[in-house]
Amino acid sequence: MDKTDFIIVGQGLAGSILALELLKQNKSVLVIDKPEMSQCSRVAAGIYNPIVFKRLTQSWMADKIIPTMFEFFEAAEKLFNTKLIHQTKIARVLGSEQEEILWKKKSINELSDFIDGEIHPSENEYEFLNSHYGFVNQAGFVDVTSFLTRTRNYLEQHNSFLNNTFAYKDVIVSENEIRYKNFTCDKLIFCEGHLATQNPFFKELKFKPAKGEVLTIYCEELKATSIINKDFFILPLPEKHHFKVGATYNWLDFTDNLTDKAKQMLVEKIDSVIPFPYKIIKQQAGVRPSTIDRRPVMGFHAINKNMGVFNGFGTKAVMLAPYFSKHFCNFIFLNQELFLDVDVKRFYA
Numbered sequence: 203m204d205k206t207d208f209i210i211v212g213q214g215l216a217g218s219i220l221a222l223e224l225l226k227q228n229k230s231v232l233v234i235d236k237p238e239m240s241q242c243s244r245v246a247a248g249i250y251n252p253i254v255f256k257r258l259t260q261s262w263m264a265d266k267i268i269p270t271m272f273e274f275f276e277a278a279e280k281l282f283n284t285k286l287i288h289q290t291k292i293a294r295v296l297g298s299e300q301e302e303i304l305w306k307k308k309s310i311n312e313l314s315d316f317i318d319g320e321i322h323p324s325e326n327e328y329e330f331l332n333s334h335y336g337f338v339n340q341a342g343f344v345d346v347t348s349f350l351t352r353t354r355n356y357l358e359q360h361n362s363f364l365n366n367t368f369a370y371k372d373v374i375v376s377e378n379e380i381r382y383k384n385f386t387c388d389k390l391i392f393c394e395g396h397l398a399t400q401n402p403f404f405k406e407l408k409f410k411p412a413k414g415e416v417l418t419i420y421c422e423e424l425k426a427t428s429i430i431n432k433d434f435f436i437l438p439l440p441e442k443h444h445f446k447v448g449a450t451y452n453w454l455d456f457t458d459n460l461t462d463k464a465k466q467m468l469v470e471k472i473d474s475v476i477p478f479p480y481k482i483i484k485q486q487a488g489v490r491p492s493t494i495d496r497r498p499v500m501g502f503h504a505i506n507k508n509m510g511v512f513n514g515f516g517t518k519a520v521m522l523a524p525y526f527s528k529h530f531c532n533f534i535f536l537n538q539e540l541f542l543d544v545d546v547k548r549f550y551a
């Protein structure tokens with residue numbers, strides 16, 4: 203029987219970030235993952251953005267979580283000896299005079315740390331926008347695919363990874379440990395993304411999964427070096443002339459299947475902004491694990507105190523998961539309280 207401190211189910215962004223945090227705290231970890239089951243993290247654009255454009259407000263806890271996000275991914279860059287964070291401003295298209303007035307007003311008070319008050323005319327590499335735009339400064343993207351691949355390699359090198367479907371029926375819970383097949387652990391933490399809806403131990407959790415699709419395009423004439431945001435995003439990728447475009451939202455289809463409808467929707471959006479010829483290189487789909495109150499969810503089972511959950515990162519795992527992996531560890535090891543907003547107990551009431 204192999205003994206480990208933690209078994210984590212799922213090696214998406216949530217499971218990977220929690221596993222690295224636990225290893226940093228000198229805990230032994232076994233991550234069990236069958237990557238084909240959910241593509242969500244593998245299709246993510248990885249964008250971090252401190253602003254909610256719809257209301258032009260600060261994203262929830264942005265001032266606290268962004269510094270921790272940098273700390274986490276900079277440490278991962280050192281560990282894996284590779285670049286993961288790409289600091290890239292967001293050029294937000296301002297569609298009306300009212301939007302410009304609001305942008306300027308917010309840039310001198312509540313959003314002064316995040317947005318640049320200057321309104322830019324459409325010129326040079328952004329001339330094609332035919333519209334004014336403002337820049338979000340503390341923004342960019344994380345190369346999620348590289349992070350996940352390197353995390354998996356690292357876990358494999360440390361005998362901490364098992365490529366297998368986790369079978370809930372094989373869990374045996376006793377007072378001080380949990381047994382799963384040939385393994386025993388002190389704590390079992392579920393990070394299955396939207397597939398948590400099939401977890402028989404946490405039926406009370408209320409998810410509202412949202413499928414999203416993205417396209418990768420090749421466009422030689424598009425020279426933009428910032429992320430463009432209108433009612434969708436165009437993200438310049440590190441590979442020359444490649445851009446990721448997205449994303450769609452669908453609350454009814456919980457498969458990773460590609461759809462013509464989403465492709466058509468994204469093509470129409472691209473054609474409404476980009477006047478240059480382009481080629482579609484790739485289409486990808488995944489299902490975001492959003493909760494009904496759009497907050498992450500973490501904590502332990504009401505009866506089986508050694509069985510936990512770390513999930514619900516919705517549209518923002520890159521920004522949220524590093525901060526909350528620390529928050530969850532402080533709860534586990536230092537008995538610090540969980541924020542009520544993220545505590546699993548809110549679903550038990």
Ligand SMILES: Cc1cc2nc3c(=O)[nH]c(=O)nc-3n(C[C@H](O)[C@H](O)[C@H](O)COP(=O)(O)OP(=O)(O)OC[C@H]3O[C@@H](n4cnc5c(N)ncnc54)[C@H](O)[C@@H]3O)c2cc1C
Binds near residue numbers: 212216242
């Ligand atoms: C189109 C799109 C664009 C996005 N863009 C961004 C973005 O720009 N920025 C951002 O921060 N977020 C973005 N997101 C959201 C982000 O991708 C999610 O918040 C994040 O991926 C959730 O990670 P997770 O680890 O919780 O879930 P997942 O990524 O779904 O990971 C769960 C893992 O568990 C495995 N698993 C599940 N059940 C089992 C089982 N029984 N046995 C074994 N393995 C199992 C799955 O196969 C998977 O590997 C985007 C999402 C989509 C769909």
